[in-house]
Amino acid sequence: MAKTLLAVHAHPDDETITTGGTLARYSAEGVRTIVVTCTRGDLGEVRDPALLAGVSSVADLRDRELDAATARLGVSRVVRLGYSDSGMAGMPENHRPGAFFAADLAEAAARLVEVIQRERPQVMLAYDATGGYGHPDHVKAHQVAVAAFEASGAARPARLYFVRFPRSWSREFVQALREAGIDAPGSAAAGADAGPTVPDIGTDDGLVTTRIDVRPYVRTKRAALTCHKSQMPADHFLMRMPDALAKRLWAYEFFSREDTSAPAAATRTTAESPPATRRGGTGGEAPDPHCAADDAFGQRPPLHRANDTVSGAQSAVRRGGITSGDESAATPRSDSGDALEWLGRREGLESDLFAGLG
Numbered sequence: 001m002a003k004t005l006l007a008v009h010a011h012p013d014d015e016t017i018t019t020g021g022t023l024a025r026y027s028a029e030g031v032r033t034i035v036v037t038c039t040r041g042d043l044g045e046v047r048d049p050a051l052l053a054g055v056s057s058v059a060d061l062r063d064r065e066l067d068a069a070t071a072r073l074g075v076s077r078v079v080r081l082g083y084s085d086s087g088m089a090g091m092p093e094n095h096r097p098g099a100f101f102a103a104d105l106a107e108a109a110a111r112l113v114e115v116i117q118r119e120r121p122q123v124m125l126a127y128d129a130t131g132g133y134g135h136p137d138h139v140k141a142h143q144v145a146v147a148a149f150e151a152s153g154a155a156r157p158a159r160l161y162f163v164r165f166p167r168s169w170s171r172e173f174v175q176a177l178r179e180a181g182i183d184a185p186g187s188a189a190a191g192a193d194a195g196p197t198v199p200d201i202g203t204d205d206g207l208v209t210t211r212i213d214v215r216p217y218v219r220t221k222r223a224a225l226t227c228h229k230s231q232m233p234a235d236h237f238l239m240r241m242p243d244a245l246a247k248r249l250w251a252y253e254f255f256s257r258e259d260t261s262a263p264a265a266a267t268r269t270t271a272e273s274p275p276a277t278r279r280g281g282t283g284g285e286a287p288d289p290h291c292a293a294d295d296a297f298g299q300r301p302p303l304h305r306a307n308d309t310v311s312g313a314q315s316a317v318r319r320g321g322i323t324s325g326d327e328s329a330a331t332p333r334s335d336s337g338d339a340l341e342w343l344g345r346r347e348g349l350e351s352d353l354f355a356g357l358g
């Protein structure tokens, strides 16, 4: 059986930032990979005006960047739903004609169902109900993906996964950047990097069911990120991340299995905590010329605190102790151990999105 993986993303660059390693890995392993991008990224800030030479708009520039990045990842097909960006919560852009946030959910989902019925993916990737960090377009992308999953009839993928940023990973990420002398999201008192506080980024580690080892593909992911030039000025915190640090922080990508045949919550132990010792600092390496960008780690302020509440659109998706569970109780003490090493060693997690499928 030919394997097909479909990933639903909000903006150009999200595909690389949040699932770039996974897309590169499965593409390299011969899986047909489909990226659906909901918006054209037209509200993205382009700090280097030279990049707009030869293109008619920001959206066109980001189209090109998306093509280049997905080609680098080996993605088989990119589908653009073509909506306009929404702004952050409360911004007037959210209600302009064509804005994704204001789009009719059923209409958007129907367009995604068409893709599902044509491609027949066994595995579908989507954001969780927070969209990762609360951006209205990300939240909407979650709603559209779940609605389409439910409405796809006989073509319904066997697996639905939500992208997850385990909170101990998020904390480790920010701490490691600080140790490397890089201002990370949430680390500044004011300005663009003020963002959410560290505990606000990500979800409870216990929600993770699936850890994809993408260590051989971190360089590919970074190379793909460089294709999103408009979103990645040289001083961006991801652009400044040393290669060795990227290898460590991006070694795995995390997901939670959300289809109704997912294993029971009881199999997911959350009682463990990361070890009480920390590895040494990561400073001292030369900055890598290749890099990355954008918003997956909370550079922009969140719409609301990242509680993983179950949306109405999720009605047929498994719930009860997983997606709607209490996230605070099981959050490990990530500031007292090497959370990444702990997450890498944690037992009982799936290591393949296609596990158990023909």
Ligand SMILES: [Zn+2]
Binding pocket: 010, 011, 014, 135, 138, 295
């Ligand atoms: Zn985005």
